[in-house]
Amino acid sequence: MRCLFCKQDSSNTKSIEHIVPESLGNKKFILPIGYVCDKCNNYFAREVEKPFMQLNEIRLLRFQQAIPNKKKRIPIVEGILNERYEVKMERVIKNDEIYNGMQIPPELFSKIQNNDIKNMEVKLPAFTDNNIIKSNKVISRFIAKVALEALAEKLKHRDEGLEYLINDSQYDLIRRHAREGTTPDWPCNIRRIYKMNKSWEYNDGEIGQVIYECDFLFVTEDDKIVYSEDAICAELYFIIILWGMEFAINIGGPELEGYKGWLKRHNEISPLYYDKNSDIFK
Template identity: 30%
Template sequence: MNCIFCNNENEATSVEHIIPESFGNKKYLMTRSSVCDSCNAKFSKFERKALSNSVFVFERARLGIKSKKGKNVKGKVEDLEVEGNKEFKKQLITVKGLDSKSVENYDKENGTLQMIVSSFDKSEEAGAKLILKMGIEALYTSDFNLYNNLDINEARDYLLAKNTKDWPVIISDYEPSKFKSIPKMGVKYELGIKQIKLEYLQLNENVLLIRFTFGGVTMMVNILNRDTNWITEFKTNDSLTQIYPKHYRDKI
């Protein structure tokens, strides 16, 4: 069997988690030998960065997710260090590095505050690559007919670092039309328990969105190309839409 990314002959026997195990996914797996060891090694680098140096680390800690080694979550986003509860209790996290720039509306009487968290710590590329990789693997596994009719060579080249131009990724809750779950019912239910969704929406022949939701964070990319025209609708209908890398904001 050939690797679905590099197309080289593949005899790898390791289990490939379509959504990283560090999000809590135990059930959604690929057929063995679908992804080669070489590609897995490349992908693990950006996976680690997306998991530990973006807003995802706060959600993993908040939801009491265990690391692959069974330990509490730890990570850093800019100057903020975050750590999940050692007993994996939900809604209990430790954050170090808070200052006047990262805290608003502190209520001394009630002991509450609002924390300002950057979405990425120079990890926008890792976030985009992670969602592209999950999208490709999920479609291959759960909707092969759709996968087989898509031209995703540009995304493959980006994942394999053959083309390093930035790939736009957005954070938004806006839904222009109903997204469809890529995982089927049984797996979809299991992922839902972990507050995970992986969905797609085809807007036109040039735009097929992959949307990944984990806890309170929803990110999406266009799996077909780097086109940004589709983002305008999101920005118009959801003022909280965030676009990364930031240089794309000047083009929209």
């Protein structure tokens, strides 16, 4: 077996590759062991996923939604107490309950003990549904990594599916972008599709939030898929929605015109909520 990214032998791999990081609430969307080697797995954790998680918007999102990382830690957010004192707010999950805490400097603690401060109001920055993250290289590399892994997961039940992705040169550009950051400007289309706190009713009657959902979209000028010599003549886009925010990236190259054109032709409906290309991966 070879690694999806570095194409080197990955037979002795021990780590499990989460397509969407655990720090975004993913537990089940993973690749079989060996699809991504330990070296690439560790690299992505340090150089791709960590910078994404450290984006201010993502930190605020994880704090507000109480999303812990692998070590069960929720990001700490800085705030202002009574318009004057800098404090740090923290959230801890214990026994399925969320506890809020506040880290304060020693001098402030003394004032509280002496009843010099009786009423406390803390102002915190907030990530709301009106905040839209702007595309940048950190986001682009993260989505590129997720996109190629999601495609590998989609093809995992096909014979030689992994080898196809490794050997086909059309995936080398996005592969290098994710693994090495070789393309300075590879834009993502980012917009909000639904509110982050939207409640959904599942088939079993349970109510909950959708953390993430994703799929692929083939785009042509007339929305008709053309097959030529066992190939699909269309642009392939990957779309993922995280807490209501839709991220779209072109698998083949750093441009979005095809996707934007598709949206205009379909009343700006997200491809994840439109009957499209339903038979491609069957």
